[in-house]
Amino acid sequence: AQSVTQLDSHVSVSEGTPVLLRCNYSSSYSPSLFWYVQHPNKGLQLLLKYTSAATLVKGINGFEAEFKKSETSFHLTKPSAHMSDAAEYFCVVSRAPGNTGKLIFGQGTTLQVKP
């Protein structure tokens, strides 16, 4: 069965310092993995996706993630945090192979950015 675990419920960084949000997954097949972001009182927006092409995936707003099969991880990083990055981030795995639409969400990580 597929599952995803976000290892931190809350991460706090200072503006201009690196961001690391950790995600581990479990999948019985080669998964599709995603990071979504939710700003306060807003809907969710796709940050980036891994769908079995390049293992280092670049997304919007300077975020990137690396798919590591040996570690079953898909951590999200950004070299330098901006105040506007403060939001909730969700690591997501596909429920089934291919683009079936069915997703499993992690519990979410709240990113706080301090001035």
Add this chain to the structure above:
Amino acid sequence: NAGVTQTPKFQVLKTGQSMTLQCAQDMNHEYMSWYRQDPGMGLRLIHYSVGAGITDQGEVPNGYNVSRSTTEDFPLRLLSAAPSQTSVYFCASTRLGGSSYEQYFGPGTRLTVT
């Protein structure tokens, strides 16, 4: 395109009342789904549909009904509201197959059941 729209934005219900949350998309997506978001639990799938006339249950379907009479609309019905259904509800849509994989989310409906 308006994308995915949801109404209402906020709703307060008393226990036992019924209501319908509306969701519409104008992108001609086959797949539509409803999630509920609760603190510390991420989003959980309630029901989904792969096309008009086809619906199926997700992880947490109890207490909710759906129907899909058109490609554009996917309403969620609460038959007899309970305090446990206090949550934020999101509708999403996507095009199946292909390489995009991106799901488009509505702005959410915040529901409180007293």
